[in-house]
Amino acid sequence: MPSITFHTSGKTIEVDKDANLLRTSIRHEGSVPFKCGGGLCGTCRVRIVDGQEHLSKVMKKEIDRLGSDKIEQGFRLACQTFITGDVTVAWGEEDVERLNKIAQRRINAAQ
Template sequence: MPSIIFQTSGKTIEVAQDANLLRTSIRYEGSVPYKCGGGICGTCRVRIVDGHENLSKIMKKEVDRLGNEKINQGFRLACQTFITSGDITVAWDEEDMERLNKIAQRRINAANN
């Protein structure tokens, strides 16, 4: 079974193939930050440290929210990312959280109007 190493929180979790990264984090307390869980807000942005080849293809919502520059730097949205085969390591920046939370709230409010 593949493992997810949540580098920022220091947790490692074994998962079934095709497990969603955000749902796994929520269920097993991996601590990936999130607000909406649906690709709208962007707060579940994580950097894939290792194991890019073991992930699902990049989704349109990820490109829309992150942009090609961040995608090329190894960032993904945890809510849109699935583990397809082997181990991965992810990290996120705690200092970005306040800024991302403000952006997320604006996006969620706009989507609901």
């Protein structure tokens, strides 16, 4: 079974192949920050520390929210990412407040 190591929260969890990164974090208290869970807000942005080759392909929503530069730097949206092997992910606490503000603006604009 593949495992996800949530570097920032210090948890490691074994998952089924093709498990969604954000849903796994929610279910097992991995602590990845999120608001919408559907690729709209971008608050579930994580950096893949190790195991990028064990992820699903980058989705259009990720390119739209993160941009090609961030994706090349190893960032993904947890809600759009599925696991095929062992990975380690991290996120910065300093980003959470900024991302929450951006998310609220995007959610309000979509209504």
